[in-house]
Amino acid sequence: MYCRETDLKRADAELLMIGYGNSLRTDDGAGPAVVQRLSNLLPSQYSGSVEVMSCLQLTPELAAHMASFRRVVFIDASVAIPPGRIAIHRMECEESGSQLGHYFTPGILLTIAASVFGASPQAWTAAVGCQSADIGDQLTPTVIAAVERLARHLFRCVIGLIDTGVFSPEMFEGSNVAVGSE
Amino acid sequence: MPQTITIDGVTRIEGHAKITIQLDDAGRVYDAQFHVTQFRGFEKFVQGRPLTEMPGIMARICGICPVSHLMAAAKACDDILAVQIPPTAEKLRRIMNLAQMIQSHALSFFHLSSPDLLFGMDGDPKQRNIFGLIRDHPDFARDGIMLRKFGQDIIAKLGGKKIHPAWVVPGGVSAPLTEELQDSILKEIPSAIERIDRALDYFHQIEGRYPAEEDAFANFPTLFAGLVTADGLLEHYHGPLKFVDQDASLVAELNPADQRHYGSLIGEAVEKYSYLKFPYFKPRGYPDGIYRVGPLARLIVAERCGTRRADMELGAFRTRLGRSPQSSFHYHWARLIEILYGIEMIQRLLQFPDILNTHIRARARPNRLEGVGVSEAPRGTLIHHYKIDDNGLIQWANLIIATGHNNLAMNRGVRQVAERFVDGNKLQEGMLNRVEAVIRCFDPCLSCSTHALGQMPLRIELCKADGEVCDVLQRD
Numbered sequence: 005m006y007c008r009e010t011d012l013k014r015a016d017a018e019l020l021m022i023g024y025g026n027s028l029r030t031d032d033g034a035g036p037a038v039v040q041r042l043s044n045l046l047p048s049q050y051s052g053s054v055e056v057m058s059c060l061q062l063t064p065e066l067a068a069h070m071a072s073f074r075r076v077v078f079i080d081a082s083v084a085i086p087p088g089r090i091a092i093h094r095m096e097c098e099e100s101g102s103q104l105g106h107y108f109t110p111g112i113l114l115t116i117a118a119s120v121f122g123a124s125p126q127a128w129t130a131a132v133g134c135q136s137a138d139i140g141d142q143l144t145p146t147v148i149a150a151v152e153r154l155a156r157h158l159f160r161c162v163i164g165l166i167d168t169g170v171f172s173p174e175m176f177e178g179s180n181v182a183v184g185s186e
Numbered sequence: 187m188p189q190t191i192t193i194d195g196v197t198r199i200e201g202h203a204k205i206t207i208q209l210d211d212a213g214r215v216y217d218a219q220f221h222v223t224q225f226r227g228f229e230k231f232v233q234g235r236p237l238t239e240m241p242g243i244m245a246r247i248c249g250i251c252p253v254s255h256l257m258a259a260a261k262a263c264d265d266i267l268a269v270q271i272p273p274t275a276e277k278l279r280r281i282m283n284l285a286q287m288i289q290s291h292a293l294s295f296f297h298l299s300s301p302d303l304l305f306g307m308d309g310d311p312k313q314r315n316i317f318g319l320i321r322d323h324p325d326f327a328r329d330g331i332m333l334r335k336f337g338q339d340i341i342a343k344l345g346g347k348k349i350h351p352a353w354v355v356p357g358g359v360s361a362p363l364t365e366e367l368q369d370s371i372l373k374e375i376p377s378a379i380e381r382i383d384r385a386l387d388y389f390h391q392i393e394g395r396y397p398a399e400e401d402a403f404a405n406f407p408t409l410f411a412g413l414v415t416a417d418g419l420l421e422h423y424h425g426p427l428k429f430v431d432q433d434a435s436l437v438a439e440l441n442p443a444d445q446r447h448y449g450s451l452i453g454e455a456v457e458k459y460s461y462l463k464f465p466y467f468k469p470r471g472y473p474d475g476i477y478r479v480g481p482l483a484r485l486i487v488a489e490r491c492g493t494r495r496a497d498m499e500l501g502a503f504r505t506r507l508g509r510s511p512q513s514s515f516h517y518h519w520a521r522l523i524e525i526l527y528g529i530e531m532i533q534r535l536l537q538f539p540d541i542l543n544t545h546i547r548a549r550a551r552p553n554r555l556e557g558v559g560v561s562e563a564p565r566g567t568l569i570h571h572y573k574i575d576d577n578g579l580i581q582w583a584n585l586i587i588a589t590g591h592n593n594l595a596m597n598r599g600v601r602q603v604a605e606r607f608v609d610g611n612k613l614q615e616g617m618l619n620r621v622e623a624v625i626r627c628f629d630p631c632l633s634c635s636t637h638a639l640g641q642m643p644l645r646i647e648l649c650k651a652d653g654e655v656c657d658v659l660q661r662d
Contacts, residue, residue, distance in 0.1 A: 028246070063334075063338070064293070064297065064330075064331045064334060065331050065332070065334050065335035065338055067331060068328075068331055068332065068335055098317070112316065112317075115317065115320060116320055116327070116331070119320040119321055119324050119327075120320050120324045120327050120328045120331065121328065
C-alpha cells in the first residue's frame with residue numbers, strides 16, 4: 005500500500021499573486037508585467053505575508069507552493085475580453101476534465117492544492133484583455149495602461165488586507181461587475 | 187471497402203499530432219501513421235544571428251526541456267570556440283541537465299502516463315486523467331509533483347528561473363555555485379530518494395498487470411542509441427555516442443571528437459505526412475535503420491548506471507526483462523530508474539571538492555566555422571550543428587531532436603498496437619487509448635511553445651473510402 009505523508013503544509017501566509025504569460029509575445033506578457041509593477045509598489049515589510057511571482061506557464065509544483073497561502077490571485081492576459089479591459093473573478097476548483105498536456109490551469113492547480121496538499125486557498129483570476137500576441141517584448145499602449153490600473157488596484161487590495169484583514173479584489177473601480185476599462 | 191480511423195489530436199503528449207489507422211475491407215488494420223502536424227522553423231530563422239545568442243534562442247524551442255536545448259547549443263558553441271570548459275563548469279552543467287531530466291521524467295510518468303497504469307487502459311476516461319489521479323491516488327500524485335519540484339527548484343537556483351534560464355553560456359556557465367545553494371540542494375536529496383523509492387515500490391505492484399501491452403507496445407527488434415561514459419556507464423552530458431543492436435552488442439560508436447561526423451551514421455528522411463523528420467542509422471538504410479533513443483535506450487547501451495541505488499534497480503530491471511528488452515512499454519520503468527540515478531548523481535556532483543570554484547567560464551573568439559553539440563535530453567540524444575561565417579553569424583543550423591530519432595519506432599509501434607487491439611468493425615475507447623498510450627511511452631515533445639496549448643478534445647471517426655462515417659467516438 006502506498007504510504008500517506010503527514011507533513012501537509014499549513015496556510016500561514018496571506019497572499020500569493022502569480023502573473024503568468026510569455027513576455028516575448030507582446031500582450032501575453034501582461035501577467036508578468038503586473039507582477040513586476042506590484043513588486044515595485046509593495047513595501048518590503050509585506051514580504052513575509054505577501055508574495056508575488058511570475059512564470060511562463062502554470063506548472064504542477066505551483067500547487068505545493070500555493071498550499072502555504074490563504075489566498076491566491078492568478079494574473080493572465082485574455083483574448084476573451086476587449087483589449088485594455090480587466091476582469092476579476094472569484095474561482096473554484098475544477099472538478100472534472102480529461103485532457104491534460106504539460107499545461108495546467110488555475111482550476112486544476114486549486115484542485116491539486118486541495119486534494120494533494122490539503123490546502124484550500126481562496127482564489128481569484130485577474131485577466132487583462134490583450135490586443136496583440138505577436139512576437140515582441142513590448143506591451144501595446146492600451147495594455148500598458150491596463151497593467152498599471154490593475155497593479156494599483158491589487159496594491160490597494162493588499163493594503164486593505166493588511167489593515168483590515170479583508171481582501172476583495174473583485175470590487176473594482178467602484179463596481180462589482182468585475183470589469184474595468186480605460 | 188478500405189477505411190481510415192483518425193485520432194486527432196493525440197492527448198497527454200506535448201504538442202500537436204494525430205494518428206491515422208488504415209483498415210482493409212475486412213476491418214483489419216493494414217497500416218498506421220503518427221503525424222506531427224505542427225511546424226518548427228528554428229533552423230531557418232536563426233540564420234544571421236550571432237553565435238553567442240544561440241543558447242538563449244535555442245532554449246526557446248521548448249518550454250518543457252529548454253535546458254536540454256541550452257546544453258546542446260552551448261556545447262556546439264564550445265566546439266566552435268574550440269575551448270575546453272573549466273571542470274567546475276562542466277559539473278554544474280551536468281547538475282542542471284540531470285535536474286531537467288528528473289522534472290521532465292516526473293511529469294511524464296506521474297501525470298501523463300500513470301493514469302493509464304493506475305486505472306487501466308480500458309478504464310473510464312472520465313476517471314483516467316489528472317483529476318482521477320489526484321482524487322484516488324493523492325500521495326502518488328504528491329510524490330510526482332514534489333519530484334518535479336525538486337528538479338525545477340535546482341534549475342531555478344542555478345539558472346535564476348525555472349523555464350528558459352540563461353545561465354549556461356558558451357565556454358561554461360555565467361555564475362558559480364554558492365555554499366548556501368549547495369546546502370539547500372543537498373538537504374532535499376533524502377526526501378527525493380524516499381519519494382522515488384516509494385514510486386518504484388508502487389510501480390512494481392502494478393507493472394505486471396499489463397502483459398498484453400508489454401507484448402505489443404512497440405515490441406520489435408531495433409537498434410538503440412545513446413551517450414555513455416568512457417567506461418561504458420550511463421551518461422547524459424558528454425561521451426561516446428553508441429549504437430547497439432537488439433542484443434545490446436556494439437554496432438557503431440562515435441567518440442566526442444568524431445561527433446561532428448554524425449552524418450556518417452545518421453541520415454534524415456522526410457515523409458509527406460509529417461513535419462517531424464525521420465532519422466535513421468545510415469549504414470542500414472531507410473527505413474531499415476530504425477533505432478530508439480531515450481531512457482530505455484540509454485539503459486540498454488550502458489553497461490550499468492554507476493550509482494549504487496540505480497544499479498540495484500537496474501539489476502532488478504534486467505533480472506525481470508533481460509539485458510535488452512525490446513518493448514517500449516518499459517520506457518516507464520527506465521524513466522523511474524533514471525530519476526533515481528539523477529538524484530544520486532546530483533548528490534555526488536555537489537560533493538566534489540571543486541564544486542564551489544569560481545573559475546567557471548573559458549573565453550575565446552570563434553576558432554572554427556562549424557561546431558556540433560551532443561547531449562542527452564530526457565527523451566533521448568539531442569544534436570545541434572551550426573556553421574558560422576567569419577563574423578560569427580550563423581549561416582546554417584541543423585537540429586536532430588530526441589523525439590525525431592524515435593519517429594520510425596513510434597510509427598511502427600502505432601501500427602503494431604493498432605493491429606493487436608483495434609477492431610475496425612466497432613471502435614472502443616480503450617482500443618484507441620492504447621494507440622495513444624504507445625506514443626506516450628516515448629513521451630514525445632513536439633512543441634516549440636506550450637503556453638498557448640489549449641484543450642485537445644478527441645474525436646475519432648471511422649470512415650469508408652467515400653467519406654461516409656461508419657462510427658464515431660467523442661472524448662471531450
